[in-house]
Each structure stands twice: as C-alpha cells, then as structure tokens.
Amino acid sequence: MTSRTPRPRERGIPEATVARLPLYLRALHGLSERGTPTVSSEELASVAGVNSAKLRKDLSHLGSYGTRGVGYDVEYLIYQISRELGLTQDWSVAITGAGNLGRALANYGGFGTRGFRIAALLDADPAMVGHEVAGLQVRHIDTLEDVVAKENVSICVIATPAAAAQGVCDRFVGAGVTSILNFAPMVLNVPDHVDVRKVDLSIELQILAFHEQRKAGGDKGPEWVGALDQ
C-alpha cells in the first residue's frame, strides 16, 4: 500500500487521457491512409467521437504539437502518440486459453499489427496442443514459464474459464509478467506492481440493460440518458 512516490516527477498524463490516446491514434491512421496532411482539433475530435476541447486538453498533456491557426500534422502526431503509448517498440503478448475466445483474439488482425506480437497461444487441454491457430501452434500451459522467459513476454491475455484464471495469473506473475488483460469473469488477485485490465461481456450487457430499463420506464420528465462519448 502506501505508495509514497518519493519524487519520481514523471510527466503525469491523466488516466482518462491515456485511455483516449488509442482512439486518436486510430482516427489519425485513418486520416493518414487517406493522405490527409493536417487536421484541426475539431475534425479529429469528430472522427474520434469526442469533443474538441477534450481532445485539445488531452493532446496538451503530451506537449505542444499543433500549430495555431493550422491544426496538427497527422504523421507527426501519430509518431508522438505512438511514442507516448510505447508503441515504437514491439511488445510480446502471450494468450492463454485456445477456446473460442482465445482463437478469436489470436486471429484478431489489429492484434498483430503495430506494436504487438503474439508470442504464444497456450492451453491446458492436451488435445488442443499442436493445433495451428492464426499461424501459431498451440502450446501446453506447462511451457508458460519457458515462453515468458524466452519470448520476453511482458503482457499476457487470460482467456480461460473463470476457474482457471487465478492460477494462470499467478504463474504469469511469478514468471515476471506485470501487465494482464483479463477476459475471465472474475476479479484477479495480484500484487500492487501488476496492472490488470478486464474486459467483461456480461458487465457491459448489464450496464446497457440498466439504461435500457430507464428508457422503457420513462416516467417523469428526466431527459434521455443518452449516449456519451464512446
């Protein structure tokens, strides 16, 4: 606990901003492919689905990369955001669970592109081992520590059944992995220095159900709950 932060005066980019940078990056790649040289905060914000004040404030945390009266240079901004996110290097990712979801993730195109490399797809089922998925041979979970060490894995994806998730997580953490993306519907227990992000389908559905119920119930006069920024 007590993370004192003695002095590391890192450039503190707000979490909310970090979470939106990938969105801007994607929008910029789209503009880049269309050959657009510069873009205003208004245009970029519109493509990314946020408002322009928020976009400008977000970008201001990275530095002054725009030109007043003109806008932002698309390629330059792509580079700066990529660098900030750590995408100018490649990250090795190990996926655990070669079921429907694991295979879907392995096949996901955007996965293997810029910044990430799938180092391995692991599964506990011997019958699954050796099968080829997305150009990778499924390896047995027993090789986890080997894979992490040899492939220099620093990010892992857990796509196992809930019952197996904590065990797999512990092994990854023991092997030195400090970033985990968890698709299993459960809360993972990890030491403080490990980052966990979770993606939970049923939670998303339940949140939608809540708002849907509000709309259907439409009693008094409170206006729409409306879709906020995506």
Place this chain on the structure above:
Amino acid sequence: MTSRTPRPRERGIPEATVARLPLYLRALHGLSERGTPTVSSEELASVAGVNSAKLRKDLSHLGSYGTRGVGYDVEYLIYQISRELGLTQDWSVAITGAGNLGRALANYGGFGTRGFRIAALLDADPAMVGHEVAGLQVRHIDTLEDVVAKENVSICVIATPAAAAQGVCDRFVGAGVTSILNFAPMVLNVPDHVDVRKVDLSIELQILAFHEQRKAGGDKGPEWVGALDQ
C-alpha cells in the same frame, strides 16, 4: 404504466456506480452459492475488488438495504441490485457476426444465464447461414429487421469486421434497437437516444503498453513493494 413500487432514490445513480453494480452482483452470487446469509461492506468489497467506503457509497444510492452493526442480507441485496439493473426481466440480444468472436460470444455461458437471452446470431456470409452455434442456427443478415421485431430485441452486439459495423448499426437503429455493444474497432455514429458501449481489444493493450513502458522506463530500482493487500 401503473403504480410502481416507491423507491427511495430511484433518480440519478452515478455512472461510476452503475458500472460497479454488476461486480457486486457477481460477488454476491458467489457468496450466495456458498450459503453465506449476510455480508459486511468490508467483506463484500474485498471479494469485489473495491474498497469498503466506495461500496457503501454505491449501495447507498440504491437505498438503505443494510443493517447497522450487522451488514447486508445477501439474497435481499442480490434482488435489489438485480432489480436496479433491470435483470428481473429478460432481455433479448441479437449478435451479428458469426466469426470467431461472434461464436465465442454466443458460446459464452454467462451470456445466456440470468437476464439475457440470445435471440439470434446473424451473418452476412451465405456459407455460414444455417450452421449451428451454441444451439442457434445462424441466420442471414437480411432477416435482421424481422428478428428485431419478432424477438423483441432491444440490445444488439456487433461482432462484424469494422467495415460492416456502421451499416449493421444503422439497420439495428432503424429497426428500433437503442442499446448497442460494439466489438468492431471503430466509432459508431448513432442518434442521441441510442446507447453504445464498446469493447476494444487493441485499446486495452495499448493502455497496458503505456503503463508497461512507464515501469520499464523508470529508474532501474526494483520497487517490488509487493504488498498483498486487499
């Protein structure tokens, strides 16, 4: 449209709270299965992975469902949260895209359980139509409007390639759907009264990469502060 059960504070549950209610619900179901009759905010918070002050504040927005000096009745709280989230009724869900991801979602157990029913799995590929996935026959996307009307679909899941997502989205919105869960890596354009939530793998990875870079980039000091708290 008739008399409703008067609720203490039906109005204005904060978004942040709504997003955590499913977490509490899952923790409570776990306790319920183990036969636990009551639980304190401290215990429940620990299982759900939040701190107790936050949990109490969250629950206070639903009403006063605890007993001072004792805690919360597990079954009663499950009911109250379920009702608040709109899970005491069943919601029909249509999934579009019978690729790897769509099949993974259709097979996802927690999906078909409490509160949600998969009404249809749609795909644009004629070769895919008719195949059985998770006890459902894949139907052609042309039947979208039919399915929404006949099955009373109010929530849809988009698991198509990015290029097809906006078109599918427009058709769902045109058919009257007002809640969308989007897995395609793009920003959907919808009218204000439609709710969109997005799940984006590459965004999650990029956020992890950002933090991973921070860890690696800081001074070399191994700040293994490994406090197994919580």
Place this chain on the structure above:
DNA sequence: GCATGTGAAAGGTTTCACAGCT
C-alpha cells in the same frame, strides 16, 4: 460494540471561454 450511511473534503475530469500565436 459494531457496521452502515453520509456530509464534507480531496482529487480527478470535462467544459468553458479566451489569450496568444501563426
């Protein structure tokens, strides 16, 4: 005694509106 429920404080995020630069 003990744990909830809640004002108040602290911290974070979004929006506003305009100064400042091109």
Place this chain on the structure above:
DNA sequence: AGCTGTGAAACCTTTCACATGC
C-alpha cells in the same frame, strides 16, 4: 482571420471520518 493551448469553473468520483442506529 483561424485554431491551439490553457487557466478557471463546473461537474463528477473517491476517500475520510464519524454520527446514527441496530
């Protein structure tokens, strides 16, 4: 003129700490 970058205001979320009630 046009658009960025940014203090300040408004708003939202989390945490604190303790009065309240079983």
